Every structure is written in C-alpha cells, then in structure tokens.
Amino acid sequence: MRKKHYRADIDGLRAVAVVGVILFHANIGLAGGYVGVDVFFVISGYLITQIIARETNEERFSLQRFWVRRIRRILPAAGLVVLTTFLTGLIVLEPRALIGLGKSGVSYSLMIANLFFYHSSGYFSESAELQPLLHTWSLSVEEQFYVVLPLTLVFVLRRQPKWAFPLLSVAAVVSFLLSVSQLNANPSAAFYLLPSRAWELLAGALLAIGGCRLTLGRSTNEILAVIGLGSIVYSMLYYTQATPFPGLAAVLPVAGATLLIATNMHQTTFVGQLLSRKLLVGVGLISYSLYLWHWPVLVFCRHLFVDESVHVTGAALMLTAVLSYLSWRFVETPFRDSQRLRTPAAAFRFAATVTAIVGGAGLLFILQRGLPRRFNEPSLAIIEDIVWTGSEYQEETSSGVPIGVERTGITCPDFVLWGDSHGMAVSALVDKLAKEGNLSGNALLSSGLPPVTGLWKPLKGLTREISTTSLNQSRYDWIVNCGVKHVVLVARWESMIDGLHDAEINERTGKVRNYSMVVDRPGLVPSHDVSQRALKSQLTQMVKRLAMHEVKVWLVLQVPAASQANVARDFFLINRFPSLNQRSIQLDTRKADYQQRRAETVELLASIQSENLEIVDPIDAFYGTNKRLRLYGERSYYRDEDHLTRPGAEFFLRSVYEDIFSRIHEQD
Known part of the structure; x- marks a missing residue:
C-alpha cells in the first residue's frame, strides 16, 4: 500500500541516480555517473525536510520517532552488507587490506566513514578502487545531516517559522562557497565532509519548505522538467574524473534533481510520467540496496x-541485482514495517547491537593486525611485497636515517642516499650493500620530494611547498657542513617534467593533479616547458655548488x-587464485x-655538464638481452607501476649499486 505522500517519479529519479553510479563504478559508459550521489543528496534533503516540516506544523513531530524511522x-540493510563484507574480506583480503576494512567498518558504525576516508588518503594509502566500504562515506554524510537538520529546523519552526x-x-x-573554495585548497575535504556537501542536501530541504509556494504554468513546468533531466544526463555523459568536483560542477546535477522534484510537486509532467514507469520505479525501490551492494x-x-x-563485470552486476532484490525483499521491507522496532527503546537497542557487532568485528581485524595467520609463510612473503615501501628509511630531518656500517665516533658518513619514494624503494638494498662494502651512509628520503634544492610542487599546497623546500635546503646544508663526499640521487625524474606520465586521478574527488611536476619559484603554474627549465636550472646549480665542496x-x-x-x-592474486587468473602475463x-x-x-639530465656529476643508467640491468620488462620471478619485482619491491631491487639493481660503491672506495 502506497503512502499518502508517495511520489513514484522520485523513485524513478532514484533509479537514474543509482544506475549512473553503478555504471560509473563498473567503468561502463558513464564517465560522470558519480553525480548520482549528488542526486541522492537532493532527494534525501527534500524528503526528510518534508517530513519534519509537515509533522512539526501538525504538532506531532518527535525527534525520537524521526530517528527510529x-x-x-537505514541500519538493517547496511549492517547486513557490512557484516557480509567483513566475512568475505576474511577469505579474500590480505592483512593490510583487512585492517583497512576493519577501520572503515568501525568508522561507519560511528557514522564517521567520510571522516575516515578523508583522513586516510595519502601517498601510499590503498587505492580507492580496492576499499570495499568506500561508498559508505556518502551514507555518513547523510546520517550526520539527519542529526543536525532536525535539531536546527524543529527549533526554528516551533519559534520563528x-x-x-x-x-x-x-x-x-x-x-x-566553502565547497568552491576548498576544491583547490583541500579537494578531499570538499568531496568528503558535510560542511562542503550540505548545500546539496539543503537544496532539497529548501524545496520542501518553499516549494508549496511555487505555481508555474503547465508549459513552464514541462520545459523545466526537460532541462532538469537533461542537466543530470549531460553531467553523467560529459563529466569525467578530470572534472573539478564538487564545487561549481555539482550545480548542474543538483539543480537538475531540484527541478525534477519541483516541477512534479503539483502536477505530473511528461518527464515525471517517464520517471514513474514501472521499471524505473522498481529499480528506485531497491536503489538503497543496489547502492549498498554494488561497490563491495x-x-x-x-x-x-x-x-x-566484460564477463567478470557482467557477473558482478548480475550478483548485485540478485543480492539487492533479496536484501530489499527480506531485510529492508520487513525491518521497515516491523512492529517490534517501532518503540524507541527497541530501535535504539537494535542500533546499539548492530553498532557493537560491526565495531567489534572491525576492532578485531585492527588489533589482530589483519589476522596474518590465515596465510602460510610463502604467501606472507608475497604479501610483504604489496605493503613494503621503505618507510623505515624515511625521516624528514636534515640528517635522515643512518644506513650501512656504524662508525663509532665519526659523524660524517661515506655517502648519502638522497631521494624520493624511488630512493625508498632501493633503500634496503643500499643499506645491505653498504654494510657488505664497509661503507657508512645516511638516507635522506621523503616520498614525493625531489632531491633537488630550489624546486617547488605548487599543487601540493602552500604549507607543503614551504616545508619541503625548507627540508631540502636543510639537507643540502647538512651534507656540506658535515663534509660528505658522495651523494647518490635517486628519484622519479621523468614525472617532474612530464605530467602526461604522472596524471594522478584522485578517485575520491575526481580531480587530476600532476603532483610531481615542478617549478622553481612559488606562484608559477607547472607545464612541460616550465618544469623542464626548472629541473635543469636548479639541478645544475645544486651540482655546481656541491662541486665547490668537492662532493x-x-x-x-x-x-x-x-x-x-x-x-x-596482481602477483599475489595469481598465486592465491591461480584458476581465476590463468591468462595473466609477467612480461x-x-x-x-x-x-x-x-x-x-x-637528454635533459645528460646536458648538465659538471666534472663532479656522473649519470648512472640502470636500463640494461632491467632488460639485458630481453626486449620486454620482466615483472615477476619467484616474487614480484615491482610493487606498483614504478616502485620496486625489495626482491626487485635486489634482482635488477645489485650490480648497479655494487659498481657505485666499488668506485666510491676507489676514489676515497
């Protein structure tokens, strides 16, 4: 039986939103399908505010009853999905990923999943596409809104309507305005946090309060409805992950959803009739379950x-549809209509129980370090290659981390390893070979920081720019003052000048940022030519200044x-699930x-002429007589597209660094 205020067109709009999100996440056709979440925000703001305003005006609104509803x-289906995700994670995920799953589950149980994903982003954080509960960020935004809005709105409506x-x-x-301003300064905050997302929910809320006063002609309504649907469809078709979002770009889908709801408030437009078709309404009815299940x-x-x-994706979508229908039919609907949960005491006990179970299971994963005993020793060794970054050799101080042999009473090392995350990737090998060669060293390593003084990365943010530029200068000063005679520079040189090969898409914000492109003074916009000149100029100056100190x-x-x-x-998956990955290649x-x-x-680096500079090219160590790069042996040689694992560094680069160290011995 339909409720008195039920609107089929809104369920149809839900269908459009959830289909857009699913197709986007499945990489099928809709590059801007992520705007479906924004459509959901408008719908939620409208429906929730409509209930609050109506019941307050009728003097029967109760905060307890609102939260019970x-x-x-929300909770039954979400709890089922999270717990099912936990159980699946126990079977499928390696320890680090299981810890991340536990943290995200605990965060969702506390209604702060959006805060967790905002704070957990980082250089070596797990890719967004591999986090099973990432989509709960939007649920937490809505839940936080459900706490703030009723308290504020009821207070105002009862005193000064x-x-x-x-x-x-x-x-x-x-x-x-906050969303727009944060888009460049702090894009993750603009994307994840309620303050910069609230306007989308409030668009629906304003319509619920002021929409009753809207009286437009039939023709005007029809035109605006077409514009509304067109705005959403256009966003889904033509927005991409490179579109700065949310900010100004979010206006189009938000306005589109608002127009569609508004134009069908007092009469049904042609677009409203389309949205009210049985198929769309059916999808809309299970849209919550579809959203919950599709991402995990x-x-x-x-x-x-x-x-x-295509077959895997197709099977995943079919499974999503089946699970969603069953979830709606046997979980969502029964719990929503349950008489047992209609009292506040029963509902809050149920919420506390689900929260305790989800939170407790998540804490277990965290405290037990991802339950590594699920795997045998060879598997754990392979897993280590996924997670090891060399971070133990990273210390953002001027003198860094001592490596090689320890010289009692001697403060100046034989050499310095100065680099970014590529330096971190070879740090264990360099440490080992230095010990074998009776050399002392210091590792001056920071991920994402080029080992060149005078370079800036403007897209990192002003605070980061100042701190990293200052750190590089302090490291240079330490090298000179200490009297170090050999500096080994290791970095991702190519990406400093060529953003095409370092276009990093932030999967949470949809924003492309060439984080590795450099400039030589603040305020410059990086480009291929600007970054090329900056790298050559600053590296040349640093090398020549080091030459003056016989370095x-x-x-x-x-x-x-x-x-x-x-x-x-991928290597872990090939070994753990060989029957599912038989056609994967290693070259x-x-x-x-x-x-x-x-x-x-x-060519640019070779053009720097200085007697104290020697360019070391390791390419033959990687290819030899082979024409293609070898990725795997008994272990994976690469962690990701450009960072070596410890076995990879040993396999490819041992001879390269042995040669460097033997020549350091000769020159000393």
Whole structure:
C-alpha cells in the first residue's frame, strides 16, 4: 500500500541516480555517473525536510520517532552488507587490506566513514578502487545531516517559522562557497565532509519548505522538467574524473534533481510520467540496496581477478541485482514495517547491537593486525611485497636515517642516499650493500620530494611547498657542513617534467593533479616547458655548488615503468587464485617503447655538464638481452607501476649499486 505522500517519479529519479553510479563504478559508459550521489543528496534533503516540516506544523513531530524511522530504514540493510563484507574480506583480503576494512567498518558504525576516508588518503594509502566500504562515506554524510537538520529546523519552526527558509538559504550559500573554495585548497575535504556537501542536501530541504509556494504554468513546468533531466544526463555523459568536483560542477546535477522534484510537486509532467514507469520505479525501490551492494561486489572482483573482463563485470552486476532484490525483499521491507522496532527503546537497542557487532568485528581485524595467520609463510612473503615501501628509511630531518656500517665516533658518513619514494624503494638494498662494502651512509628520503634544492610542487599546497623546500635546503646544508663526499640521487625524474606520465586521478574527488611536476619559484603554474627549465636550472646549480665542496654526485636514472598499476597485488592474486587468473602475463613494457618515453628526460639530465656529476643508467640491468620488462620471478619485482619491491631491487639493481660503491672506495 502506497503512502499518502508517495511520489513514484522520485523513485524513478532514484533509479537514474543509482544506475549512473553503478555504471560509473563498473567503468561502463558513464564517465560522470558519480553525480548520482549528488542526486541522492537532493532527494534525501527534500524528503526528510518534508517530513519534519509537515509533522512539526501538525504538532506531532518527535525527534525520537524521526530517528527510529531512520534506524529502521537505514541500519538493517547496511549492517547486513557490512557484516557480509567483513566475512568475505576474511577469505579474500590480505592483512593490510583487512585492517583497512576493519577501520572503515568501525568508522561507519560511528557514522564517521567520510571522516575516515578523508583522513586516510595519502601517498601510499590503498587505492580507492580496492576499499570495499568506500561508498559508505556518502551514507555518513547523510546520517550526520539527519542529526543536525532536525535539531536546527524543529527549533526554528516551533519559534520563528518564517526564519526557516532564510536560515537554510544562508547555510546553503555558505556551504556552497566553502565547497568552491576548498576544491583547490583541500579537494578531499570538499568531496568528503558535510560542511562542503550540505548545500546539496539543503537544496532539497529548501524545496520542501518553499516549494508549496511555487505555481508555474503547465508549459513552464514541462520545459523545466526537460532541462532538469537533461542537466543530470549531460553531467553523467560529459563529466569525467578530470572534472573539478564538487564545487561549481555539482550545480548542474543538483539543480537538475531540484527541478525534477519541483516541477512534479503539483502536477505530473511528461518527464515525471517517464520517471514513474514501472521499471524505473522498481529499480528506485531497491536503489538503497543496489547502492549498498554494488561497490563491495565490484571491489571484491578486483581482489580476485587481475583482469576485469566484460564477463567478470557482467557477473558482478548480475550478483548485485540478485543480492539487492533479496536484501530489499527480506531485510529492508520487513525491518521497515516491523512492529517490534517501532518503540524507541527497541530501535535504539537494535542500533546499539548492530553498532557493537560491526565495531567489534572491525576492532578485531585492527588489533589482530589483519589476522596474518590465515596465510602460510610463502604467501606472507608475497604479501610483504604489496605493503613494503621503505618507510623505515624515511625521516624528514636534515640528517635522515643512518644506513650501512656504524662508525663509532665519526659523524660524517661515506655517502648519502638522497631521494624520493624511488630512493625508498632501493633503500634496503643500499643499506645491505653498504654494510657488505664497509661503507657508512645516511638516507635522506621523503616520498614525493625531489632531491633537488630550489624546486617547488605548487599543487601540493602552500604549507607543503614551504616545508619541503625548507627540508631540502636543510639537507643540502647538512651534507656540506658535515663534509660528505658522495651523494647518490635517486628519484622519479621523468614525472617532474612530464605530467602526461604522472596524471594522478584522485578517485575520491575526481580531480587530476600532476603532483610531481615542478617549478622553481612559488606562484608559477607547472607545464612541460616550465618544469623542464626548472629541473635543469636548479639541478645544475645544486651540482655546481656541491662541486665547490668537492662532493661527487651520482645521479641514478629512473627505473623503467610498468604498464600495470598494482603489480605486486596482481602477483599475489595469481598465486592465491591461480584458476581465476590463468591468462595473466609477467612480461611488460618493451625496451624500445620505454627508451622513447624517457628520451627527453635523459637528454635533459645528460646536458648538465659538471666534472663532479656522473649519470648512472640502470636500463640494461632491467632488460639485458630481453626486449620486454620482466615483472615477476619467484616474487614480484615491482610493487606498483614504478616502485620496486625489495626482491626487485635486489634482482635488477645489485650490480648497479655494487659498481657505485666499488668506485666510491676507489676514489676515497
């Protein structure tokens, strides 16, 4: 039986939103399908505010009853999905991923999943596409809104009803301006956090409060409805992950959803009739379950299969549809209509129980360090290649971390390893070979920080720019003052000048940022030519200044890049689930292709003329007589597309660094 205020067109709009999100996440056709979440926000804001306003005006609104309804509507299906995800994770995920799953589950149980994913982003954080509960960020945004809005709105409506619309309007404008301003300064905050997302929910809320006063002609309604649907469809078709989002770009889908709801409030438009068709309404009715299930199913496919074929994706979508229908039929609907959960005491006990179970299970994963005993020793060794970054050799101080042999009473090392995350990737090998060669050293390593003074990365943010520029200068000063005579520079040189090969798409914000492109003074916009000049100029100056202090510089060229993003994880999947990954290959980038790609960078570095500079090219160590890059042996040689694992560094680069150290001995 339909409720008195039920609108089929809104369920149809839900269907459009959830289909867009699912197709986007499945990489099928809709590059901007992520705007479906924004459509959901508008719908939620409208429906929730409509209930609050109506019941407050009728003097029968109760906060307890409101939250009881939210518990019955949201928690049963969400709890089932999270617990099912936990159980699947126990079977499928390696320890680090299981710890991450536990943390995200605990965060969701506390309604702060959006805060967790905001704070957990980082250089070596797990890719967003591999986190099974990532989609719960939007649920937490809505849940936080469900706490704030009723308290605020009821207070205003009961005392000064006429102030409700102006107050929410001001809040919406402030939130929107915050979203726009944060898009460049802090894009993750703009994407994840309620203050910068509230305007989307408030758009629906304002419509619920002021929409009753809208009286438009039939023709006007029809035109606006077409514009509304067109805005959403256009966003889904033509937005991409490179579109700065949310900010101004979110106006189109938000306005579109608002128009569709508004134009069908008092009469049904042609578009409203389309949205009210049985198929769309049916999908809309199970849209919550579809949203809950689709992402974990797709993510676990990525944790099972190296290659996502059309067949795998199709099977995942079919499984999503089946699970969603069963969830709606046997969980959502029964719990929503349950008489047992209609009292506040029963509903809050149920919520506390689900929260305790989910939170407790998540804490177990965290405290037990991802339950590594699920795997045998060979598997754990392979897993280590996924997670090891060399972070134990990273210390953002001027003198860094001591490596090699320890010299009692001597403060100046024989050499310094100075680099970014590529330096971290070879740090264990360098430490080991230095000990074997009776050399002392210091590792001056920071991920994402080029080992060159005077360079800036403007897209990192002003605070980061200042701190890293200062750190590099302090490291240079320490090298000179200490009297170090050999500096080994290791970095991702190519990406400093060529953003095309370092276009990192933030999967949470959808924003492309070439984080590795450099400039030589603040305020400059990085580009190929600007970054090329900056790198050559500043590196030349630093090398010549080091020459004045009789410091030999060994510049090691970048290791060849693989074409795969998750090499070590893929190797783990090949070994753990061989029957699912039989066609995966171990040979990758062709030598000729890589030489062509790096040619400009090699030419630039080779053009720096100084007697104290020696360019070390490791390419022959990677290819030898082979024409293609070898990614795997008994272990994975690469962690991701351009970072070596410890076995990879040993396999490819032992001879390279042995030669450097033997020549350091000769020169000393």
